[in-house]
Amino acid sequence: MECFDDEYTNYWETNMFLQTQELDSYFDEAISAYYDSSSPDGMQSSMASKNIVSERNRRKKLNERLYALRSVVPNITKMDKASIIKDAIGYIQSLNDEVGRIQSQISELESNGGMSSSNNANFGHFDQEATTTYCSKLKRSTSFISSPIEVLEVSQ
């Protein structure tokens, strides 16, 4: 899927969410035109342009992460940058409630029905297990996901 490859393309696509102001990065070669190491002015402008491109990369990374967050959360109501985070918070809380409810159901089922052969010794605090898997998953940050979400590539 790899949305948000910027730079003057995907005009129709990002118009739903972003405002179309990526045309300025089309002209960024004009800003970082040349740096002459002999002149101090060129040195300063080179440093300024490096700061500019670094900041631009930072902004792009953050937007990409925000897109990835939006893609994992179902039922996005608004495309805002703040509403995406709000919906993500609500979805995380609903998932926590879901896990707690299902685990209470499983405990009831085990106590009712037959013998329990599973390994839920510490299921009292329900998101313990998810936390551990999350921590084990967070060791390596490149291409580790193996869940149905492969296209997000949140790494780096």
Place this chain on the structure above:
Amino acid sequence: MECFDDEYTNYWETNMFLQTQELDSYFDEAISAYYDSSSPDGMQSSMASKNIVSERNRRKKLNERLYALRSVVPNITKMDKASIIKDAIGYIQSLNDEVGRIQSQISELESNGGMSSSNNANFGHFDQEATTTYCSKLKRSTSFISSPIEVLEVSQ
């Protein structure tokens, strides 16, 4: 903790670096000049200050949401604004895996023990149930625009 040392008055230096946007907005000064007030500069500065305070509120709201997102996600590795979102994505995925695993466990337990009356027919899409509870939670969303979201459905 927040630093408020600003108030720089070098006003022409920022105009020097606007060369790429002035290509497009070279004529926009005439557009923003139809305020028929007695002092056009005063009106323009008033609207500029309103824009400033609006933008400041927007930034504060977004930071607040980001802090709230950080508070619901356990095991935050870094305090960065991008790492918070990355950890939230990983946590959501781990919660999805957790729900799927627990539901498969519950289906196995039910098939062992007694009659299963739940809706495990479509549990391959395991977070269906969490999605419904999440949908029931946000009650004010009007008409659930489904067309732009369906593109993102392939990744969850």
Place this chain on the structure above:
DNA sequence: ACTGACACGTGATTC
């Protein structure tokens, strides 16, 4: 010294 992260003000744009 230098990189990375962040808040700020500002022009532009959409509804």
Place this chain on the structure above:
DNA sequence: TGAATCACGTGTCAG
């Protein structure tokens, strides 16, 4: 219209 949102460049500050 006007309010809300966004990307951008810039200054600043910590490691």
